[in-house]
Amino acid sequence: MPQFQYRAVTPEGEERSGALEAGDQGAAVLQLQRSGLIPISVEEGGAAGLPNLLQLKLQLGGASQRRVLQFTLDLATLMRAGVSLDRALEIMRRVAGDEGSQSMLAHIQEGVRKGQALSAVLKEQGGDFSRFYISMVHAAEMSGSLGDGLTDLAHYMERSRELREKTLSALLYPLILLVVAGLSLLIILTYVVPQFQQLFDDMGRALPLSTSIVIGIAEFIRDVGPWLLLAVIVAALWFRRRLQDPEVRLRWDAWLLRLPLAGGLLQRLDTARFSRSLGTLVRGGVPLLTALQIARETLVNQTMAEGADTAAASLKEGRRLAEPLQATGVFPTLALQMIQVGEETGQLDEMLLKVADVYDREVANAVQRMLTILEPVLIVGLGLMIAGIILSILVAIMSINELPI
DSSP states (O other), X not given: OOEEEEEEEOTTOXXXXXXXXXXXXXXXXXXXXXXXXXXXXXXXXXXSOOOOGGGOOOOOSSHHHHHHHHHHHHHHHHHHTTOOHHHHHHHHHHHOOSHHHHHHHXXXXXXXXXXXXXXXXXXXXXXXXXXXXXXXXXXXXXXXXXXXXXXXXXXXXXXXXXXXXHHHHHHHHHHHHHHHHHHHHHHIIIIIHHHHHHHHHHHTOOOOHHHHHHHHHHHHHHHHHHHHHHHHHHHHHHHHHHTTSHHHHHHHHHHHHTSTTHHHHHHHHHHHHHHHHHHHHHHTTOOHHHHHHHHXXXXXXXXXXXXXXXXXHHHHTTOOSHHHHHHHTOSOHHHHHHHHHHHHHTOHHHHHHHHHHHHHHHHHHHHHHHHHHXXXXXXXXXXXXXXXXXXXXXXXXXXXXXXXX
């Protein structure tokens, strides 16, 4: 039976460490919990094994996001174990592994000790905690179930992270392949082909059409390439600036939704994000209108965000959610039907989370299908282009030496 090294704290905040034997890491964690301890880390054989909730090394976009998610997981675990808020923050400060987390926890604990609500303290943290996050914490405080609210919030953040990371990871290989293909062609056209061009010029023979085309492309890239790259960069910066105009951004996002394959994928991705945000807020006790206005901020596509604004205006007039969303024509039909069923049965929060799960899976499947087609196309395309360049050079060499082809 494997041995696990553990670090844990008692409900009073005293730190304990040692070793125990268990069938797996989950059994080791359960054994510690049954003995009245709160696990901090459980590692097999003292090596860098799989961590538990308090030691997850979550790869988010930046250090601030990692700290916020780690803070949420830690605080939810401790409070659900019956530890008071102030004591939980003290324990978290003691086991925090970096200065940034310790500084953040010190400010939060100072505010809590002054009698401020946790949501009010988090609002003062300089933008580390989003409006969505603060609203969830506030609703949990009002309902008297801060531990459960933080658990729901941590689940939401983990699912959002998983969706983002799965999408980015799936697109990473084609991106690397494109970069390698581009660099390979650039080296061949700007370095290899010019070596043969000098040979052909010395021979003074007319070149085959294919060879002339390849040499012409190489000369164009060598002479105009840097200026063309500069022009592309300037155009990209100008377009990015233009997108700051709300009307331009709205037209651009509407065009994106109409794209044959990418449009449907972007629509499902935003629908999953929006549904999970709205469902989590409603489940946490946030009023539907307020939740809709907050969840609207999670939408990247401004056309869909405008649709959510329209729905919010209709809610103020006493109408339901599904009907105005359907009138916008930018949300998937299946999602709207599920939302309508949730409204009719009084289980809107559960149905919104189911919508998010459905579209999480659809996004993963759509990306996988696209990659199944894209990867061989890129490989074959790169191979054909390189083979074409090589054959054009060989044809020229054989013609110069008057060998039959």
